[in-house]
Amino acid sequence: MSYFVAPGSVVRRIWGTADTVLFIFAGAAAEFALNKAVDWLYFTGRLPADPLGRLFSTVDYARQIVFADQAGAERAIDAIAAIHGAVEARRGEAIPDWAYRDVLFLLIAYSMRAFEVLERPLTGPEREEIVAVFGRVGQRLGIPGLPNSYPAWQVARAEHLARNLAASRYTADLYRQYRKHLGGPRYALLRAVQGLVVPPGVGALLRLPPGAWIRPAVAFYRRTKRWPASQWAKSLLLPAAYRARIDALNTAPLLPASPAPAPPPPRRCPMH
Template sequence: MEYFVAPHSIVRRIWGTADTVLFVFAGAAAEFALNKAVDWLYFTGRLPADPLGRLFSTVDYARRIVFADRAGAERAIDTIAAIHAAVEAKRGRTIPDWAYRDVLFMLIAYSMRAFEMLERPLTAPEREEIVEVFGRVGQRMGIPGLPRSYAAWQAARAQHLAEDLAPSHHTTDLYRQYRRHLGAPRYWLLRGVQGMVVPPLVRAMLGLSKGTWLQPALSLYRDTKQFALSQWAKNALLPTEYQGRIRALDNEPVALAPTGCPYSGTRTHHAK
């Protein structure tokens, strides 16, 4: 069977572990709030209404791509493209190419950062592989101007951070929704994790600390990942109703059921 992502790929290891997936989306949740195209995530109202549900919908799509065979992964990518096209038609505007690239760049950046925080430094070939895999996702979606190497991605990522981020009233509102849905203790834990994983510019724009107060807990967490303490720590990040979905992140998906998308919140059963 031909896979979109090779069975022994570092990308599968990253996206097959709840620890790293949660750290990836802690970082992405911070940077999304600053992106100049965040208004697209507000257009349907789905993201502010249910930010945690949208997070898991995005995770579901990413994992469908990473763990499916090539045909299944391509169907999932085509579904994402179709959903975005429908939102564009409804709004009467086109999502800019740079916004699509920004999302891919975030997934690349935080996949690397989360893995290195929780596991070990990545090798040069592993970095190239992560860029290549997400580049193929973007190519399937028809996104132009994608970098083809880690060095090219680094340059494009730096340009994105300099040009495409700015605090707005959406930033303030999205963080208000994070706090409302998480509760105060989990919200401050989220901000601590975000401060550890995001780039300095993002940290400064959001007024995040460096999360140094979490470093001792992170060290203990790495040393006890195989024990019950690790699951307790993962459960501490999100409310009780999501604990089953958190546990499921440690397993390869067994079914590629249709799911939602952060832009639409719809359930799509086929690609366009």
């Protein structure tokens, strides 16, 4: 059977561990809030209404891609394209190409950063593999201008961070929603984790703490991660109502093989 991501890939290891996935989306939640195209995330009203639910929806799609066979992954990617295409049609304009690249870039960045914070340094080939996997996702979506190597991605990522992020009224509102849905203590923990994983410029724009107080807990996790009691992030970062969905992140989703979907048409209205 042909897989979109090889069974032994580091990408599967990253996206098959609940704590790592939660750290990825802690960082992504911070950077999303600063993106100059964040108004697109507000257009349907679903993100501010249920930020945790949207997190799990995004996780579900990402894990379908990572763990599915080739045809199933392509179907999941095409479903993402269709969703965004429908939003674009409702709004009557296209999401900018750079905004799509930003999303792929931050998934690459926080996949690497979360794994290295919680596990170990990545090797050069592992970094290239992460870039290649998400690059194939972007190619299927028809996103132009994607880097084809880790060094090229580093250059493009730095340019995007410098050009496409700014604090706005959407930033402030999204963080109010994070606090509302998480509660004070979990919100403080979220910001601490974000301060640990985001680039310095992102942390400065959001006035995040540097993450110093959480570093001892992360060091303890790395030493005791095989103990059941050490799986602390999934228990502390999100409310108990999400416990079953968090626990499910530690196992590969059961996805049946399926016929290959037709490729999406050439992209002008991005992602569809």
